[in-house]
Every structure is written in C-alpha cells, then in structure tokens.
Amino acid sequence: MTNTIQGYPYDFTTNLRYSPVYNQQIQQRTLIIPGGGCAYYRAKKGDVCPFCAFPDFSRYVIKGAGHEKDFSPWTLSADIYQQMYNSAVSAPGEFQKLAVFNGGSFFPSPEIPATTQRYIYENVAKRDNIRQLMVEAYPSYIAKSKLIEARAILGTTDLMVAVGFESISDKVRNSYLKKRIDLALFEKKVAMMQDLGVQVFIYAFLKAPQLSERQAIDEALATLEYLHNLGVDEIALSCAFVPPGTALETQYNNGEFRPPWLWSIVEIMQQARLYGWPLSIGGFEDTPPPVAGPNNCPDCDKQVNEFIAGYRLLGETPLAQPSCHCRHEWRETLQQDPTQSISIVARNIT
Numbered sequence: 470m471t472n473t474i475q476g477y478p479y480d481f482t483t484n485l486r487y488s489p490v491y492n493q494q495i496q497q498r499t500l501i502i503p504g505g506g507c508a509y510y511r512a513k514k515g516d517v518c519p520f521c522a523f524p525d526f527s528r529y530v531i532k533g534a535g536h537e538k539d540f541s542p543w544t545l546s547a548d549i550y551q552q553m554y555n556s557a558v559s560a561p562g563e564f565q566k567l568a569v570f571n572g573g574s575f576f577p578s579p580e581i582p583a584t585t586q587r588y589i590y591e592n593v594a595k596r597d598n599i600r601q602l603m604v605e606a607y608p609s610y611i612a613k614s615k616l617i618e619a620r621a622i623l624g625t626t627d628l629m630v631a632v633g634f635e636s637i638s639d640k641v642r643n644s645y646l647k648k649r650i651d652l653a654l655f656e657k658k659v660a661m662m663q664d665l666g667v668q669v670f671i672y673a674f675l676k677a678p679q680l681s682e683r684q685a686i687d688e689a690l691a692t693l694e695y696l697h698n699l700g701v702d703e704i705a706l707s708c709a710f711v712p713p714g715t716a717l718e719t720q721y722n723n724g725e726f727r728p729p730w731l732w733s734i735v736e737i738m739q740q741a742r743l744y745g746w747p748l749s750i751g752g753f754e755d756t757p758p759p760v761a762g763p764n765n766c767p768d769c770d771k772q773v774n775e776f777i778a779g780y781r782l783l784g785e786t787p788l789a790q791p792s793c794h795c796r797h798e799w800r801e802t803l804q805q806d807p808t809q810s811i812s813i814v815a816r817n818i819t
C-alpha cells in the first residue's frame with residue numbers, strides 16, 4: 470500500500486475494464502483500506518480461506534508484529550477511514566465505478582464503522598460521475614436492513630455486493646477453501662439482493678490446491694453455469710495465486726501446488742463466450758503481492774497474459790488464440806489425468 474493517513478496505509482487504483490452489467494467499458498477506481506479484520510476470519514481464529522492473506526496483513530499493518538493470536542477487531546477510527554475515502558475519490562481522473570474493499574465484509578461495524586458506511590453512501594450519491602458502488606461481504610453479514618439503508622441513501626446510484634462463494638461443490642467450497650457457506654443460505658441471500666435491486670457479483674475460484682488441473686477446470690465451469698442460472702450479474706474468476714505467509718506458500722515451496730495454467734483460463738473464457746456467462750477475469754496482482762501466479766511457460770506468458778488482459782478490457786476474446794509449444798503439455802496434463810471430476814458437469818476441453 471502506497472499512501473498513509475496518520476501512519477496507516479491504504480491504496481487506490483483506477484483501471485479501465487469491461488463491465489458485463491452495463492455491457493460497456495467503465496473506469497473503476499478501487500480503494501483498498503485496512504478494515505477491522507474480516508469478521509469471519511476473526512470468528513474462526515484465522516482458520517479460513519487459505520488463499521487470502523488480507524485479514525492477517527491488515528492486522529499486521531494496524532497493530533504491528535506480535536498480535537498473531539489476537540482476534541479482537543482492529544478497526545481504525547471513522548475519521549481515518551473517511552480521510553482515506555476522501556483522498557481516493559478526489560484524486561484526479563475519471564471513474565464511473567467505485568469499489569471499496571476492506572479485506573472482509575463492508576457491513577459489520579467492527580470492520581467498517583457504521584458512520585463511515587453512511588458517509589460513503591451519502592458522498593457517493595452526491596457525485597454524479599459515480600454510477601455504481603461496489604463492496605464485498607460474507608453471506609452471513611449481508612443483512613436486509615443494511616441493504617435497505619444503503620439503497621435508500623444511494624438513491625439512483627447502483628449498489629453491487631460481491632460475495633466470495635468460490636465453488637458449487639460443498640467439498641471444494643467448505644472443506645478445501647474453508648468458506649463454510651451453506652448453499653441454501655447463499656441462494657437466499659442472492660434472492661434477497663435481487664429482490665432489493667442490489668447487483669450481485671460473485672467470485673468463483675479456479676484451482677483449489679487439492680484439485681488437479683482438469684478437476685479445477687471442470688469445477689470452475691460447473692460453478693459458472695450454476696451462478697449464471699441463479700441470474701447473478703457478474704462472475705469473477707479468481708485464479709489461484711500464492712499469497713505470502715499462507716499455508717499455500719508452504720505447499721508451493723514444497724512443489725505440491727502449481728497455480729493454474731493460463732491455458733486453463735483461456736479455455737474457461739472460451740466456454741463463457743459460448744454459453745453467454747457474465748464472466749470477468751480477476752487480476753493476478755494482490756495486496757500483499759503474491760509469491761507466484763497463473764502461468765504457462767516463459768516463451769508465452771507475456772503473450773497469453775496480454776490476451777487475457779484484452780478480455781478484461783473488452784469482454785470478448787479475439788478469434789485468433791495465441792499459440793505455443795506448451796499448449797500440448799497442458800493438454801496432455803489434462804488427458805492423462807486419472808482423477809475423477811469433482812463437479813456435477815464435465816465439458817469437453819477444446
């Protein structure tokens with residue numbers, strides 16, 4: 470994080486990207502603030518989401534070293550969050566979408582003070598340039614009263630709530646990725662958001678560490694199809710990378726985990742285009758910076774990353790795909806895979 474208020478770091482970036490909801494490109498400003506520590510993470514004493522380093526990181530930057538066993542909230546004062554917000558929205562540059570990410574859920578007060586939440590809604594509503602406000606929340610913390618309050622203050626500005634659902638498979642979602650999200654509760658929350666006119670954005674994870682490459686692709690495709698059938702507005706593929714200081718880093722260093730091939734992501738993009746799924750591809754950067762991310766081989770990583778970046782920007786894939794000798798290796802990895810598909814749908818890989 471590159472900026473500070475009273476010594477506390479925060480960051481913001483602006484990116485042009487394709488929005489499946491509006492079917493056009495929009496400038497997105499993303500504000501990242503160190504919230505009071507993901508409530509779900511604190512409740513489970515850190516035994517959650519092995520791919521996510523943000524709650525631990527925010528505790529470190531707010532409380533310093535030596536608080537690893539302290540799971541009380543580490544919320545900053547409303548004034549500090551508001552200064553971070555003001556600095557991000559008043560910085561030069563156009564944007565139509567504002568995403569406020571706090572490494573957890575936006576709605577619980579121990580994460581972001583309720584006064585800050587309302588301050589943001591009120592300020593966003595006054596800014597004609599902002600068409601959409603996006604925040605993130607764990608399903609249990611999406612309360613009807615919170616959505617009604619946000620919608621009432623935001624007026625004609627759209628509210629989008631992002632949920633890290635990750636996988637249709639209970640085993641992948643709840644055992645491997647430790648999300649502990651009950652499917653019926655998730656569907657209830659999605660329906661509630663849809664009834665209240667809140668746009669629904671869902672993260673789907675590609676390649677839980679326990680899955681083979683083939684299983685990971687099948688799993689992601691089944692998840693995308695399920696989410697599309699639920700009528701969600703946007704599905705973001707979160708492609709596994711290796712955050713520092715996590716269990717995944719240990720597995721990666723022991724040679725027990727390879728982040729997904731870029732070819733697997735390209736394959737999922739093609740299937741999404743074929744079936745009309747509102748898919749976006751999450752960035753491969755994060756806070757703190759990953760140790761390793763999706764890759765093919767040194768001969769084509771740059772070219773295929775650019776191909777994926779083009780999709781992020783335009784929402785469509787050029788007909789001509791990149792090519793490289795390593796695509797054969799990727800295909801053989803899939804074809805020789807003896808493991809069974811874990812998902813409910815298995816598709817032919819092109």
Ligand code: SF4
Pocket residue numbers: 507509510517518521522523524572573574607633
């Ligand atoms: S992925 Fe979300 S719910 Fe899980 S630890 Fe990270 S911030 Fe919390």
Ligand SMILES: [Zn+2]
Pocket residue numbers: 765766767768769770793794795796
């Ligand atoms: Zn290659």
